[in-house]
Amino acid sequence: MEPIIELKNVTKKFGGITALDNASLHVDKGEVVGLIGDNGAGKSTLIKTLVGVHKPDNGDIIIKGQKVNNWNTKKAREAKIETVFQDRALTPQQSIVWNIFMGKELRHPFGFIKVKEQIDEANKIIREIGFTSKLIDANSPVGNLSGGERQGVAIARAIYNDADLIVLDEPTTALSLIETQKVFDFVNNVKAKGRSVLFIGHNIFHVFDISDRFIILDRGHVVHKLDKNDVKTPEELIKVMKDTVTGGKS
Amino acid sequence: MQKKTGLVSYLSDNSRPLSSFFYFALIMTIFFAAAPEVFFAAKFHQAVMTTLPIIIFLVIPLVFIVTMGEIDLSFASIFGFAAWIFAGSIKYFGFDPFLGLLVGIAGGAALGIFMGCLVVYGRISSLVASLGALFLIRGFLFVVSDSKSITIIEIRDHWMYPLLVGKFYGFPMQLFWAALFVIISYFLYHRHVFGAHVHHVGDNPDSAAQMGVNVDLTRIYCFMFCGIGAGIAGIFSTLINFTWWPTQGFGFLLLAIAGVFVGGTPTWGGVGTILGAVFGSGVIAYMETGIVAMGWSGLWRQFFNGLIIILALLGHRFHGNRIR
Ligand SMILES: Nc1ncnc2c1ncn2[C@@H]1O[C@H](COP(=O)(O)OP(=O)(O)OP(=O)(O)O)[C@@H](O)[C@H]1O
Numbered sequence A: 001m002e003p004i005i006e007l008k009n010v011t012k013k014f015g016g017i018t019a020l021d022n023a024s025l026h027v028d029k030g031e032v033v034g035l036i037g038d039n040g041a042g043k044s045t046l047i048k049t050l051v052g053v054h055k056p057d058n059g060d061i062i063i064k065g066q067k068v069n070n071w072n073t074k075k076a077r078e079a080k081i082e083t084v085f086q087d088r089a090l091t092p093q094q095s096i097v098w099n100i101f102m103g104k105e106l107r108h109p110f111g112f113i114k115v116k117e118q119i120d121e122a123n124k125i126i127r128e129i130g131f132t133s134k135l136i137d138a139n140s141p142v143g144n145l146s147g148g149e150r151q152g153v154a155i156a157r158a159i160y161n162d163a164d165l166i167v168l169d170e171p172t173t174a175l176s177l178i179e180t181q182k183v184f185d186f187v188n189n190v191k192a193k194g195r196s197v198l199f200i201g202h203n204i205f206h207v208f209d210i211s212d213r214f215i216i217l218d219r220g221h222v223v224h225k226l227d228k229n230d231v232k233t234p235e236e237l238i239k240v241m242k243d244t245v246t247g248g249k250s
Numbered sequence B: 001m002q003k004k005t006g007l008v009s010y011l012s013d014n015s016r017p018l019s020s021f022f023y024f025a026l027i028m029t030i031f032f033a034a035a036p037e038v039f040f041a042a043k044f045h046q047a048v049m050t051t052l053p054i055i056i057f058l059v060i061p062l063v064f065i066v067t068m069g070e071i072d073l074s075f076a077s078i079f080g081f082a083a084w085i086f087a088g089s090i091k092y093f094g095f096d097p098f099l100g101l102l103v104g105i106a107g108g109a110a111l112g113i114f115m116g117c118l119v120v121y122g123r124i125s126s127l128v129a130s131l132g133a134l135f136l137i138r139g140f141l142f143v144v145s146d147s148k149s150i151t152i153i154e155i156r157d158h159w160m161y162p163l164l165v166g167k168f169y170g171f172p173m174q175l176f177w178a179a180l181f182v183i184i185s186y187f188l189y190h191r192h193v194f195g196a197h198v199h200h201v202g203d204n205p206d207s208a209a210q211m212g213v214n215v216d217l218t219r220i221y222c223f224m225f226c227g228i229g230a231g232i233a234g235i236f237s238t239l240i241n242f243t244w245w246p247t248q249g250f251g252f253l254l255l256a257i258a259g260v261f262v263g264g265t266p267t268w269g270g271v272g273t274i275l276g277a278v279f280g281s282g283v284i285a286y287m288e289t290g291i292v293a294m295g296w297s298g299l300w301r302q303f304f305n306g307l308i309i310i311l312a313l314l315g316h317r318f319h320g321n322r323i324r
């Protein structure tokens, strides 16, 4: 099967820090890939390079079989890749609607915004997220929302645009059990529709449950690529991780 | 909790422009109370109506810049630069004034783009970059003009003149052009992708970039808009006075910036108000011309100007801090 996205030998440095060292990975159509590793392993750097936030110092990004040049976030979204970033990428003083449609506004000719359509869509999304406070509507600033609600907005935004690949960087931190379950249901849904997910999580049990494959990052290196035949239980996965890290390869 | 009812929520959603309106109304009340006979004389307002449009052309684009988390001081010199192109192209190259106007505005836009590139690619803070450009452009004008004015009386006979700065039932035409400028800017600011991106970039440029907003281009366009506004202002000023002079526009530097903040746009970026800026411009324009027109000593002008700016900003503090 042709991968929908592929990173080949990507290196990314920040000054003296090598955040990614010759890292390669791919995501196939219809699969959920779990990306795991310690704090500072380079997971966020990897997905940010993948979706065009960071420019790699070396290596290739290949989308649907085509090597891309001057890759950036706009092109990534046009290529139907949606991301929930670890920092959520919201603008707190702006309204919920404007945040949901940030960078992908519904447009009239000449770039004028379809104000009413956006509000209607945003209200639909708000109802789906299930905000409890009646004070919240599409025009409320995102900064007035709780941490979990903000996350809801970021996730809803990724869902709204029918993406081929959804990248989730620790989407469940700060979410309640029920909300976490919602996120998992969503991931399974996406997969059932033949789309793909790249999932970063700290909770190995969560990652194990929803992923088809696992990629372990350690200090910028991709140290393991496993699938569910290699590791039968979350405990086994944890053991592999521990062995790698204490293995002390640098 | 209950959702706020219509009126209350309207007032709280629009508190910034409304309080700017309040300051404007306050100033008018003071003038009225001080000297009703002067206040009702048409002459008193005519002086203001001539200056106000020029201040508006400068202040409105600055609202975009400040919303985007930047500042631009170079507009006060771009004002003179565009006007110089306008007057010079007519006087020395025999351009049709309409063509001169287009070229002048294009010159303002080009300098705005230059400013934007300096900030985006040169990675200089906009405060310092535009301060440098302010002096650089002004210095250039002194040198190329040999510090001499350019008079273009002949534009009075051009078809453009009555249309741009003539009188319509006693109102100066530039008032209508300024109104049109405000309306277009309002829609750009609130209902156009450009305005939305300006807000996002001013609020959190990293988030905006991550969501696919072209942050660099948004910044450059915004400085270009500022250059265009300054260009229009400079050309109008030259049309009104039939003259370009080397220091033209310099006096508007601090007044226009004051207009933005008196108008209720906060300093931190991400929010702002176009309507508020219109009232802010009104406050500034009346303070500038009103005090003298009232027959009070011009010595007091700056003092009162400063007083109203500080009081207005203290008042705007009640709109709360930045939401994070
Ligand atoms: N913009 C940046 N500038 C400088 N250094 C950075 C930048 N982003 C990441 N780094 C560095 O790169 C390394 C990898 O960071 P990254 O955020 O990718 O880790 P992570 O695996 O996502 O960690 P976490 O699980 O804590 O989110 C860290 O050492 C970090 O300090």
Ligand SMILES: [Mg+2]
Pocket: A043, A044, A045, A086, A169
């Ligand atoms: Mg991370």
